[in-house]
Amino acid sequence: DIQMTQSPSSVSASVGDRVTITCRASQGFSSWVAWYQQKPGKAPKLLIYATSSLQSGVPSRFSGSGSGTDFTLTISSLQPEDFATYYCQQAKSFPLTFGGGTKVEIK
Amino acid sequence: QITLKESGPTLVKPTQTLTLTCTFSGFSLSTGGVGVGWIRQPPGKALEWLALIYWDDDKRYSPSLKSRLTITKDTSKYQVVLTMTNMDPVDTATYYCAHIVGASPFHYWGQGTLVTVSS
Numbered sequence: 001d002i003q004m005t006q007s008p009s010s011v012s013a014s015v016g017d018r019v020t021i022t023c024r025a026s027q028g029f030s031s032w033v034a035w036y037q038q039k040p041g042k043a044p045k046l047l048i049y050a051t052s053s054l055q056s057g058v059p060s061r062f063s064g065s066g067s068g069t070d071f072t073l074t075i076s077s078l079q080p081e082d083f084a085t086y087y088c089q090q091a092k093s094f095p096l097t098f099g100g101g102t103k104v105e106i107k
Numbered sequence: 108q109i110t111l112k113e114s115g116p117t118l119v120k121p122t123q124t125l126t127l128t129c130t131f132s133g134f135s136l137s138t139g140g141v142g143v144g145w146i147r148q149p150p151g152k153a154l155e156w157l158a159l160i161y162w163d164d165d166k167r168y169s170p171s172l173k174s175r176l177t178i179t180k181d182t183s184k185y186q187v188v189l190t191m192t193n194m195d196p197v198d199t200a201t202y203y204c205a206h207i208v209g210a211s212p213f214h215y216w217g218q219g220t221l222v223t224v225s226s
Contacts, residue, residue, distance in 0.1 A: 001170070034212030036154075043203055043216035044154065055214070087154055091210050094167045096144075096156040 002027050002090050006099030012107040019075040021102045023066075023088035030067040032092035038101075039084045047086075048073060078104070109133035111143070111204050111217035118223050119194050125222060129187040129204030136162050136182045142207040143187040145178065147200040148219075155200075159207065160187060194224045 003026040013019050023033065033051045036044035046055045048064035051071060061076045075082055083106055088099040115127035127145070134141055144159035158178040159167045168176050177190045187204060201221045205213035 032210065036212075043219050044213075045216075046212055046214050049212045049214075089154075089212055091212050094159075095169050096159070098146075098154040098156065101153045 001095055002029075002092060002097055004088050004090055004097050004099040006088055006102055008102060009100060010103040010105060012105045013078050014107045015078055015080060017078045017107075019078055019082075019104060021073045021086055021088075021104075023071045023073075023099045025069045025071070025090060027092075028068040029090070029092040032090055033064070033066065033071045034089045034091060035062075035064055035073045036087045036089065037082075037084045038087065044087060075104075109206055109215045111206060111215060113202060113204050113217045113220040115202075115220060115222065117221060118225065120226050121195055121224060123194050125189075125191045125194050125198070127189045127191075127202055127204075127220065127222075129189070129217060131185050131187070131204070131206065131217075134206060136160075136180050136185070136187070138162055140209045142209075143180070144205050144207050144213060145187075145189045146203045146205060146213070147198075148203070149197075149200040152200075157191075157202075158189060196224045198222070199224045 005024045031050050035048040038044045047058050052064045063074050065072050085101050085103045111131040142161040145157040158176050160178045175192045180187045201219040203219045204217045206215040
């Protein structure tokens with residue numbers, strides 16, 4: 001199984017800040033990482049797929065990068081609507097696995 | 108427009124079997140590459156993938172839960188059914204179904220249904 005270790009588990013940031021969230025995979029691969037945003041009481045929303053492809057309708061302040069074992073989600077300028085929990089997911093092989101989540105909170 | 112919606116009991120007793128139905132629209136499970144998966148999320152915790160069924164009836168399960176899960180599809184009814192046996196309070200969670208194509212991530216999700224396991 002490919003384990004996805006996400007860090008940090010939480011981050012406090014202000015509007016306008018740059019926020020970086022990392023997922024480390026237990027095995028190396030590329031192009032099979034997705035990132036989701038989840039707000040309380042709502043289903044996850046796909047932000048990034050194939051490591052760096054922006055899902056249609058998602059603001060360009062969100063970006064993804066990485067390869068091998070280290071993958072990153074960056075929010076270039078945090079907006080009020082971005083306060084949420086973010087999850088990474090690997091689609092390289094079964095079982096599909098998610099990271100533990102990162103809660104982005106208001107500072 | 109792709110939509111999915113989960114339905115089933117909100118409360119089950121320990122040792123009972125849970126049956127959840129995902130009813131979807133906007134796509135067909137007879138289209139090559141298309142699949143429907145189930146993911147759950149205990150209150151305040153992370154997402155956990157459970158099972159997935161593809162258009163060709165290829166089925167995949169979480170190894171840790173494989174002995175308790177069965178996923179089936181009814182293409183004509185646009186439904187996917189997940190059964191989980193021997194429910195325990197630790198299985199209390201919001202259960203989501205979601206659309207997938209090939210090895211892509213889950214692009215479309217249902218709203219989720221909270222299932223509580225308690226006597």
